[in-house]
Amino acid sequence: MEKVVEVEGSDEGKFEETGLETSNFVLSSPKNVTDPVVYKLVRVDGNGRLVPATDDELMEVEGLLENEKRETHIVADTGQALGCNSNEVSPSGMPQLESSECLSQSENTEADTEKLSAYLEETVPSGAKSSSDDHVTQSRRVGVCLKPLDGPLEGGSSTSTGCISSKPDFSKLKGEICLDNLSIKELHEVFKATFGRDTTVKDKLWLKRRIAMGLTNSCDVSTTTFVIKDNKLVKKDNEDGFNNVNLGAGKEHLAVAVEYNEDLLNNLSSQIDEHQTTSEVRLGNNVVENNFASEDLAADQRAAKRVRKPTKRYIEELSEAESKEYSGRSIASTKNIGFRPLPSKAHARPARNVSLEGRTVITRLDSLGGFGIQVPCVYRIRRSRPRKNVTALLKFHPSGMGMTATLIKKGFDVHGSQMDNGSMNKVLEAKSTPEQAPEQFVAESKKETTPTDMGQNMGLKYVDPSGDTSDDNVVTVPTAKGGIRRKHHRAWTLSEVMKLVEGVSKYGAGRWSKIKRLAFASYSYRTSVDLKDKWRNLLKASFAQTPTDKGANSRKHPSMPIPAPILLRVRELAEMQAQASLPNLSTGKLSACGGRSVNETRPGYL
């Protein structure tokens, strides 16, 4: 106990320090205060403006994660805290430190992001290794660390705030005992300190839970104690726990929880989203921490999982959801906001969902108190490319859209038929996910969820039925063979088209993969094939009508208003390329040598 306290003290100090450093970059916004718990990943723009991470960034991050860092990060956390300056060990006694990474990478925003993610992931293991007390400390540091990094991560601000500023009191809290012993009044204080707001709730248990959760989420407080007292279980409970005590059967949950956590981690690692919040991670971490007795094991598992890279689809999904919101126009700016802020809760950040394999886990800010606690929940299912199982799914839900809807529905419908869920999940899982446990877990938790909670959640959850959450436009098309294939359509936005055109002009038509990578990195959901198809369409369109009028806009196609200038440009490019290609055809090599982008092998197209 004592030890813990000390640590915290140190932590705080550190935080402050770090905070200062951090200040350079970020945190302009007051919002930090608002929600200590939730953070999104962002990068800092040149001018210091915060920008939500873009899809590609996420991807990048992902990539980074994969590449390296696993274990190191943990260290990094510690390291950072102390560390950016001195690499060495944290007081807690973390042997591993590798601030170097931090430093080196700090340059890139991406790196930051990555770091964040890394840190997140890493945290877990570290926690596992170190005693819980230490762990707590570490985690905090981590939060700090992030900021210092260079910037980009904005999360840091909120993080730091949440952790430190908001709750200095926690030192007391830490002790499990504290929570238990505290009077309601005290709990209120703590609560306030934790969440920055008052609560009228008088339920002690509730308060304790809430606080514990809050702490856990925002910082890694050793909630365990608290939790334990509460139920026997642990942090894991956080998620379920708040709903109700549940967890009678701790073991099962526990087991499940582990997996769940892993997924969560994986998800995080794979996609760190602006929406993704550290809190989530933490949550996951905590759980993991508790669950995994042997760090090694955990580490290994994580590593393994981490390795597997989320499919593009996966990412795509995310981006898509977001993109919908802003409809592609300004990608960056809106993203953060992307989800409609729910009126009700402090900030209802739309939960970010992470879908893993078949099952989707999403974290949503929970309504617990209206604080931004995130709770994992099943939200939407990944829209995926047609998988073999799709048909099966479809059968279940002829509508075809539906997985998402269905799930949600389920979620709401407490009593709802499990069958649906189960079957669906199963189907999904069948394909790739061997482990069902997590799903069940999720499902179960949902079931357990009390109606009340559900109601609250609903508000948050359903942020907007219309838009993103729901599915992308997925349409099922019956095929002659009898199969059903899913077609998801995402309208091309002007910006996308422009980028495409630009890309083509730069790299030449036909180099779709290159274009996708470079010019089009932001739109992760567009595949090179998509680009190609789009280009084809553009060409068609441009030739079809452009010639005469610039105003060509007047396309009949309601759906596709392509600005004339763009069409024009397309035509130009097409012609250029065509010309370029012609020589090629005849001479071949020569053209290739001289020509640049256009030339190459590109068959001029057309």
Next chain:
DNA sequence: TTTAGGG
């Protein structure tokens, strides 16, 4: 794996 084309 990426590209080109067809459906």
Next chain:
DNA sequence: CCCTAAA
């Protein structure tokens, strides 16, 4: 958009 053959 999806699917698939070809490079």
